[in-house]
Amino acid sequence: MSLNGSYELVKSEGLEEHFKALAPEHKGPQGERKGPPPQQGKNISISISGNKVKIDRGDPKFSPEYILGEEVDEQGFGSTRKAKATLADNVLTIESRGDKDTTKRVYALSGSELVVTLSSSKPGVPEARRIYKKVN
Structure with missing residues (x-):
């Protein structure tokens, strides 16, 4: 089975904690701490x-x-990072380097389930996962 296709989100694990730890200094217009991107x-x-x-996530900005x-160059969420993608079998890995850290997104397909694992080299940032099912 190929990674090519469309996927629908089934569930997320640790996503809010991941993004809050990744960018605790990111504040909204009223100074409130923001979690995951919209x-x-x-x-x-x-x-x-x-x-x-x-990779199309439905956001024309990213x-x-x-x-x-x-x-x-990978642009999104107000910054430009250097990114490199590698593919081995049904596992796509994208590593993005910024000024302060490296983030990694691993897209692993097993049957009709796609698991996207988000991790960071920044200390104290927990791993997050998004689980999708293939719809075509």
């Missing part, structure tokens, strides 16, 4: 064609495109 919808689509990878094995 919901981008419950669906994602992954398209792999040759060495090009596109629909990154990658070239496997090459470093590219």
